Amino acid sequence: MNMSKRPGRSLDMKNGRVELAHGSGGRAMAQLITQLFAAAFDNPYLAQGNDGALLPQPAGRLVMSTDSHVVSPLFFEGGDIGSLAVHGTVNDVAMMGATPLYLAAGFILEEGLPLSDLQRIVDSMARAAREAGVAIVTGDTKVVERGKGDGVFITTTGVGVMPEGLHLSGDRARPGDRILLSGTIGDHGMAVLSRRENLSFDAPIVSDTAALHGLVAAMLDSGVELRVLRDPTRGGLATTLNEIAAQSGVGMLLDEAAIPVNPAVAAACEFLGLDPLYVANEGKLVALCAAADAPRLLAAMRAHPLGARAAIIGEVCHDAHGFVQMDTRFGGRRIVDWLAGEQLPRIC
DSSP: OOOOOOOOOOOOTTTOBOOGGGGSSSHHHHHHIIIIIIHHHOOTTGGGOSSSOOOOOOSSEEEEEEEEEOOSSSEETTEEHHHHHHHHHHHHHHTTTOEEEEEEEEEEEETTOBHHHHHHHHHHHHHHHHHHTOEEEEEEEEEEOTTSSSSEEEEEEEEEEEOTTOOOOTTOOOTTOEEEEOSOSSHHHHHHHHHHTTOOOSSOOOOOOOOOHHHHHHHHHTTOOEEEEEOOOTTHHHHHHHHHHHHHTOEEEEEGGGSOOOHHHHHHHHHHTOOGGGSOOSSOOEEEEOGGGHHHHHHHHHTSGGGTTOEEEEEEEOOTTOOEEEEOTTSOEEEOOOOOSOSSSSOO
16 A cells, blocks of 8 residues: 555545445545545655655664454454554564564455544554554555455554564573563453443453553663563463463463452453453563562562553473463462463454
8 A cells, every 4th residue: 555645535534434446546545545544644654655665774683573453343442453453563573672663554444334433443543653652654455345344454564673682582481480460461351342242340341452662661671681571462361371381391380369350350251251361461461580580570560650560470380291370369279271262252
């Protein structure tokens, strides 16, 4: 999609809808790009008006990640698919220890989507990008027939820069390491599910979707040697820890009482028969470091707004089977296995 600015008649953003012509490559598509995408995402790189963006070469090593977003419904408490598309990819880049710089965005639009909804999504996306300090520099738009797209799907690709000498990877966990979590789990997944199913609870459940690179920067500035960073999105905390355990060939032992869960989320999960350990998050991270460094890392996390409820939730241990286990509040111990199947589809 060439996002250059081109003249054309004004789109009816209040009553208009996406038409197949908006993906045809002709005048209607140019009007959509000019009046919606280019206007919202405006920056010098996008304004080049070419099929790709010519970007300056930063010092350091480049990190690149891509993610597709198919959340249903498109709007939920605390966010929408637009802000989610920015935060999800920014966070994937940040979990490598990199500073996110640029995003590319691909849109699959369904014929009949109200232009007012699309504008709301694009404006939210632009706002999230500005707040994260990243520029949306290029993109693409396609339109599919009514009934074949569920409103809008968004794919974002992010590029960031990582300083020399920093190495974070899922295969670096070592027995004795401490496992830290930046805050409560399950907020995003339950916010989406409650809106999807029109469920109401005594206390509102709000998505935690947020860009985490500022928190990561504060953690790195603490001087602690981080071994692993991950954001527990699809599959939740349980699946993320199983992934790390498998990569590193270690086991993990968690303390259930130390894992923060908002009371409303815990109540909703209990009501629906769900385990918050497997519910998606979009504004939380897991960090592993040496035991001696854990108190200093915890203090750095808690000093940042996005880590105010950070906690040490467990430790890495020797285990040839790579099991993740948890000491329960009732004094027992259980296996925290990989997610089997799809507990909550279309969450992110």
